[in-house]
Amino acid sequence: MSKKTSYTLIGIIGIVVIGLILLTQIGPKKPVPEIPSVSEKIVPEVQTEQTKEEIKEIMNQVIQTQDVSLCEKIKTEKDRKKCKRDGIIVKARAKGDPEICNLLEEEDRITCKDDLIYTQALNAKDPSLCEQLSTQARIDFCKERVTGQ
Numbered sequence: 001m002s003k004k005t006s007y008t009l010i011g012i013i014g015i016v017v018i019g020l021i022l023l024t025q026i027g028p029k030k031p032v033p034e035i036p037s038v039s040e041k042i043v044p045e046v047q048t049e050q051t052k053e054e055i056k057e058i059m060n061q062v063i064q065t066q067d068v069s070l071c072e073k074i075k076t077e078k079d080r081k082k083c084k085r086d087g088i089i090v091k092a093r094a095k096g097d098p099e100i101c102n103l104l105e106e107e108d109r110i111t112c113k114d115d116l117i118y119t120q121a122l123n124a125k126d127p128s129l130c131e132q133l134s135t136q137a138r139i140d141f142c143k144e145r146v147t148g149q
Helices: 003-026 052-065 068-073 077-095 098-103 106-124 127-132 136-147
Strands: none
Touching: 052 068, 052 077, 068 077, 077 098, 077 106, 098 106, 106 127, 106 136, 127 136
């Protein structure tokens, strides 16, 4: 083989290699999946438990402000319900309004109203108010305390 043929053959191989390289660079590209950065990674949100102190602080705010909506800051359903119940009872007592007790569930509503009526009867020294209580046992107890007998 002559030198001229060798150079021609090397030139053709070189052109083919360059063509293949260009073809792979220019041809249709497969989409490269995006890898989220560390801050974008989907991490399940870990719900940290509230301490008893945090829950007590929220409940104290509810009692001081009589704003039951603050109970929504409490993460557990059980503690949130207790907060709402206690907040409504405190508000009813502070205002002396048994109608506020209607925001409570049945058993708590009855107890809340009876407590308010009992307190009103004692403060007014009026045994007739005791008649509004829910049970005969509570009525009798109330009348005994109000009349001092």
